[in-house]
Amino acid sequence: MSTTKKRNISILGPDTLTGIKLKEPATYAAGVPAVKVALEHAFKEMGVLKSFNALSQMNQEEGFDCPGCAWPDPEKPSKIGEYCENGVKAIAEEATNKKVNKDFFKKYSIEELSKWSDYQIGKSGRLTEPMVLRPNSIYYEPISWENAYQLIAKELKQLSSPDEGVFYTSGRSSNEAAFLYGLFVRAFGTNNMPDCSNMCHESSGVALNETLGIGKGSVKLEDFDKAEVVMVIGQNPGTNHPRMLSALQKCKENGGKVISINPLKEAGLIRFKNPQEIKGVLSSGTALTDVHLQVKVNQDVSLLKLIIKKLVALDKDSGGVFDHQFIENYTNGYDELIHDVGQYIDKELLDLCGVKEEKINQVVQLLAEKSKIIICWAMGLTQHKNGVDNIKECVNLLLLKGSLGKLGAGTCPVRGHSNVQGDRSVGIMHHVSKELNTAIQKTFGFTPPDKEGLDTVHAIEAMHEEKAKVFIALGGNFLSAASDTEYTAEALQNCNLTVNISTKLNRTHLVPGKIALILPTLGRSELDAKDGKSRFFTVENSMGKVHQSKGMLKPASGNLKSEPEIIGGIADAYFDNKHIIDWKSLSENYELIRKKMALVLKGFDDLNEKSKGTGFYLPNNVRELDFSKLPGGKAKFSICKLPNHKLDANEFLLMTIRSHDQFNTTIYGLDDRYRGVYNERRVVFMNIKDMQKHNLKKLSVINLISSYDGKDRKALNFLVVPYNIPESNLASYFPETNVLVPYNHYADKSHTPISKSIVVKIEKL
Numbered sequence: 001m002s003t004t005k006k007r008n009i010s011i012l013g014p015d016t017l018t019g020i021k022l023k024e025p026a027t028y029a030a031g032v033p034a035v036k037v038a039l040e041h042a043f044k045e046m047g048v049l050k051s052f053n054a055l056s057q058m059n060q061e062e063g064f065d066c067p068g069c070a071w072p073d074p075e076k077p078s079k080i081g082e083y084c085e086n087g088v089k090a091i092a093e094e095a096t097n098k099k100v101n102k103d104f105f106k107k108y109s110i111e112e113l114s115k116w117s118d119y120q121i122g123k124s125g126r127l128t129e130p131m132v133l134r135p136n137s138i139y140y141e142p143i144s145w146e147n148a149y150q151l152i153a154k155e156l157k158q159l160s161s162p163d164e165g166v167f168y169t170s171g172r173s174s175n176e177a178a179f180l181y182g183l184f185v186r187a188f189g190t191n192n193m194p195d196c197s198n199m200c201h202e203s204s205g206v207a208l209n210e211t212l213g214i215g216k217g218s219v220k221l222e223d224f225d226k227a228e229v230v231m232v233i234g235q236n237p238g239t240n241h242p243r244m245l246s247a248l249q250k251c252k253e254n255g256g257k258v259i260s261i262n263p264l265k266e267a268g269l270i271r272f273k274n275p276q277e278i279k280g281v282l283s284s285g286t287a288l289t290d291v292h293l294q295v296k297v298n299q300d301v302s303l304l305k306l307i308i309k310k311l312v313a314l315d316k317d318s319g320g321v322f323d324h325q326f327i328e329n330y331t332n333g334y335d336e337l338i339h340d341v342g343q344y345i346d347k348e349l350l351d352l353c354g355v356k357e358e359k360i361n362q363v364v365q366l367l368a369e370k371s372k373i374i375i376c377w378a379m380g381l382t383q384h385k386n387g388v389d390n391i392k393e394c395v396n397l398l399l400l401k402g403s404l405g406k407l408g409a410g411t412c413p414v415r416g417h418s419n420v421q422g423d424r425s426v427g428i429m430h431h432v433s434k435e436l437n438t439a440i441q442k443t444f445g446f447t448p449p450d451k452e453g454l455d456t457v458h459a460i461e462a463m464h465e466e467k468a469k470v471f472i473a474l475g476g477n478f479l480s481a482a483s484d485t486e487y488t489a490e491a492l493q494n495c496n497l498t499v500n501i502s503t504k505l506n507r508t509h510l511v512p513g514k515i516a517l518i519l520p521t522l523g524r525s526e527l528d529a530k531d532g533k534s535r536f537f538t539v540e541n542s543m544g545k546v547h548q549s550k551g552m553l554k555p556a557s558g559n560l561k562s563e564p565e566i567i568g569g570i571a572d573a574y575f576d577n578k579h580i581i582d583w584k585s586l587s588e589n590y591e592l593i594r595k596k597m598a599l600v601l602k603g604f605d606d607l608n609e610k611s612k613g614t615g616f617y618l619p620n621n622v623r624e625l626d627f628s629k630l631p632g633g634k635a636k637f638s639i640c641k642l643p644n645h646k647l648d649a650n651e652f653l654l655m656t657i658r659s660h661d662q663f664n665t666t667i668y669g670l671d672d673r674y675r676g677v678y679n680e681r682r683v684v685f686m687n688i689k690d691m692q693k694h695n696l697k698k699l700s701v702i703n704l705i706s707s708y709d710g711k712d713r714k715a716l717n718f719l720v721v722p723y724n725i726p727e728s729n730l731a732s733y734f735p736e737t738n739v740l741v742p743y744n745h746y747a748d749k750s751h752t753p754i755s756k757s758i759v760v761k762i763e764k765l
């Protein structure tokens with residue numbers, strides 16, 4: 001356990017083992033066990049009545065949007081229930097009856113709490129009132145809202161430049177809150193708006209913007225019904241987007257094929273027993289994957305290049321494989337792409353990707369014959385040094401096949417947090433958008449800054465170097481989510497003030513700046529009322545559809561404020577109530593915020609009305625095949641390089657992934673049911689041949705060590721679990737392994753940390 005000098009805090013928490021039980025990995029997802037586990041979580045946290053009350057409103061038209069992932073709801077949500085096991089866990093976690101109040105903080109110092117596991121910390125309950133940690137103190141104490149706002153205002157005013165402030169956002173915030181936050185940060189005078197998406201789909205945003213002119217996906221939910229082929233690459237939907245399995249099921253029932261590309265054979269992609277259907281409970285369910293390509297970690301470009309190369313050969317031989325009309329009309333760079341793939345040798349690509357050629361040929365045959373192709377991906381592609389190229393290679397394939405702008409085809413980056421896409425659409429970004437700045441200037445009468453801001457990795461660096469001194473977070477758990485935990489902890493502790501607007505206690509609260517504030521906020525399932533009238537807000541799902549969400553549960557405490565109100569309070573205090581914007585009135589009136597959003601943001605006109613009912617889609621140029629924003633007015637083929645991993649005999653590539661029982665840094669439980677691991681998180685999945693080579697047995701205990709730029713980083717005490725994973729690859733859970741990710745190693749262009757391909761050695765205990 002590492003500690004800090006200033007306060008005796010454990011940065012990483014305990015590394016003790018919790019009593020593992022292993023079973024065979026599951027061969028299907030959902031079914032009866034999912035319903036059972038979901039209800040257990042719900043009843044334990046919320047009690048029976050509140051559980052049924054909450055679940056009957058979740059993802060329903062007049063209810064609240066699931067606080068889990070960003071997968072869209074169907075046009076007509078099922079009245080029986082439109083949610084999955086992990087959606088239930090998400091709501092149970094938010095609507096828990098347990099409370100973290102002033103008595104809790106009086107009893108436990110942050111030094112003591114920091115020795116608790118993330119699981120224990122998260123299970124403590126909901127935050128109920130604003131708390132402050134004074135200089136050198138180790139106990140949070142209550143503070144009034146007004147004094148908290150004044151304290152923030154004082155610290156912000158003391159900065160020698162607005163660029164010494166860092167304003168983080170996590171993807172659970174509503175559009176209204178995020179818009180107001182972005183507006184305040186710009187009015188304050190900086191673009192330092194790191195976002196959780198910097199660690200997530202930033203590589204997708206960069207790749208899609210450069211090639212197709214929009215940083216979002218192009219498919220809608222109904223495209224899955226019509227798709228002939230769905231490729232799921234670097235994504236584990238059974239755990240992270242469970243209702244996507246229903247979409248894949250429909251695709252299969254309509255004759256479509258599913259190809260999965262993943263170093264692991266994830267249960268959710270093998271077979272699905274839909275718990276919403278009687279047959280899903282009673283029968284053996286629907287087989288999902290037709291061909292699984294067990295690619296080595298971060299060799300997707302090698303694999304895709306080989307697939308494309310084989311398709312080029314087929315197209316030359318017999319024709320009809322590529323959509324030449326589409327290529328001619330809508331793309332640039334075809335000849336260069338064909339020339340590029342021609343330079344590679346099949347055998348070399350084959351060795352690199354580690355997939356059997358016969359399987360690749362099956363996929364090539366499928367792709368050759370079909371043209372309605374969807375490619376879905378998530379963190380398995382984005383969190384590598386060449387994350388952007390991984391996605392560009394997928395776009396290459398879709399462009400060759402003309403699989404864009406038509407029903408049943410397109411790009412599908414599957415988003416993480418339920419409103420991460422919306423937050424970006426309404427202005428959370430460290431980049432400067434001239435268009436947005438002009439619209440803000442016109443609508444609000446102040447000039448936003450035009451200097452690029454800091455993204456997540458650079459914000460950490462700036463805080464570490466004491467160039468940034470105040471850190472404010474609208475949601476999230478920055479310390480545990482970011483790379484290089486110990487370095488990030490030093491960065492946060494260097495700050496004069498750290499502020500977290502949160503629903504639940506997490507480790508970031510326990511690794512504070514000199515002064516720290518916790519500002520508790522309403523969860524999205526809770527009734528948000530003003531003067532006796534309930535308010536709704538809007539969110540955007542993974543497919544660009546904006547709709548309303550209205551909480552109805554009794555708030556965890558009478559002393560919570562909504563996110564917009566908190567932002568309004570901070571802004572009002574900072575500007576001494578003398579700004580061109582009346583922050584207080586604006587922050588309390590969501591209808592007014594939406595009116596302003598409609599004036600500033602493209603596609604949001606008439607937001608108040610349009611967001612009602614099932615909502616509306618934002619404009620998407622790929623759906624219209626309009627590439628006029630790109631050079632030459634056409635979509636772009638890309639030349640992608642192969643990743644360069646030369647591992648020594650004792651080195652591995654480690655991917656840090658999610659277990660079935662967590663939402664990012666929130667640990668729901670200690671089981672990873674689909675992978676057969678129970679009651680333990682400190683595990684490392686390893687190929688049996690590697691175990692033999694390194695003289696390891698099942699459940700041997702090892703340390704993981706990464707060495708970058710001459711610095712060793714260690715994660716201690718992991719149990720070896722023999723698993724069907726390619727040789728020289730390892731998998732382990734985050735956030736426990738984040739300590740291994742060097743803060744200064746990230747994807748080219750997108751700056752997403754390399755959390756899926758960390759070079760590590762192992763140390764036997």
Ligand SMILES: Nc1nc2c(c(=O)[nH]1)N[C@H]1C(S)=C(S)[C@@H](COP(=O)(O)OP(=O)(O)OC[C@H]3O[C@@H](n4cnc5c(=O)[nH]c(N)nc54)[C@H](O)[C@@H]3O)O[C@H]1N2
Pocket residue numbers: 068069070086200201233234235236237239240241261262263264266295296297298299300377378379380381415416417655656657658659660662663664665756
């Ligand atoms: N229940 C639950 N739901 C969630 C989350 C959660 O933590 N829990 N998190 C949310 C968030 S913020 C996000 S971003 C998404 C994340 O959703 P995912 O991206 O599905 O999450 P990960 O667990 O990171 O899984 C990545 C998958 O990629 C594979 N993979 C890793 N490296 C490679 C590679 O090099 N190539 C290929 N082809 N595959 C690879 C892994 O084996 C794993 O199956 O889920 C969201 N939904």
Ligand SMILES: Nc1nc2c(c(=O)[nH]1)N[C@H]1C(S)=C(S)[C@@H](COP(=O)(O)OP(=O)(O)OC[C@H]3O[C@@H](n4cnc5c(=O)[nH]c(N)nc54)[C@H](O)[C@@H]3O)O[C@H]1N2
Pocket residue numbers: 169170171172173196197199200201379383416417474475476477478480481482483501502503504505506521522523524563656657658663664665666734735737738741755
């Ligand atoms: N090694 C490694 N690191 C990773 C990843 C990985 O795959 N591997 N994945 C990365 C990804 S994809 C992401 S998105 C980031 C996630 O990074 P974050 O978004 O920062 O982390 P979360 O764990 O989602 O944040 C959870 C906290 O959010 C707060 N919260 C929950 N709901 C609300 C709400 O409605 N409002 C407010 N204000 N607060 C709320 C709660 O206090 C809770 O403790 O982590 C990244 N880190």
Ligand code: SF4
Pocket residue numbers: 066067068069070071082083084085086087088090240241242243244
């Ligand atoms: S798929 Fe995602 S959004 Fe839908 S219920 Fe499950 S966790 Fe919630």
Ligand SMILES: [Mo]
Pocket residue numbers: 196199200201415416417
């Ligand atoms: Mo994410």
